[in-house]
Amino acid sequence: MATPKPRVKVPKSASAGEVITIKTLISHEMESGQRKDKDGNPIPRQIINKFTCEFNGTKVFECEIEPAVSANPYFEFTAKVPESGTFKFTWVDDNGESYTDEQTIEVK
């Protein structure tokens, strides 16, 4: 499988204390563990099992994920922006890998 590629949409700027909407997506097959290959052997589960969003080190939003979340998991949620800073996004894979992305936002 190709390396999962995260994509995140965060506004470039906001006013102090504004609640903004963040959209995230990561390319991932989200193999459910329910499927069988053509010889009838079960295909082992491999999904993104956790997603977190932090702002300047403080947790903003987290999601615990089961195989019933679609391939290329998409999340849309909100965050309060008290000051300029950096959003850090982390996706945790069943295989132990984690994938991250960062976006900065400026408070005007």
Add this chain to the structure above:
Amino acid sequence: MFALSAGAAAAGLVAFAPGRAFATPEETEKALATLTGGTEPQTGKISLTAPEIAENGNTVPISVEVESPMTEGEYVESVTIFADGNPNPEVATFLFTPMSGSAVATTRIRLAKTQNVIAVAKLSDGSTYSDRKEVKVTIGGCGG
């Protein structure tokens, strides 16, 4: 069914193997009771948005919104999504903080067949609220 499932597999979309046992509404109720500590969740405050009919069970968009001031003293801790006709009833749990600003989240889920989608919110004061929607699935996320 085989041809159809092979076709779906080729498209890289098949989510659940055919012939697999599904969760029952009873199992879902049990999972739900574990979450709420056995108390019956109240209605109101939470609203779950899901399509009435989903043509493709592999990606069904769902949204939840819980009314809350989202302050340190009063906020929504979590919203858990269940689907009572999938192989496992649990779908996802959103964990919010006062930094979330609002308790709103959207994602896309897999539904194996026509079933109820249930959202349960847990507030910082320990109270629980739930909402449910039936989603009719024309092509299940099970390739058959």
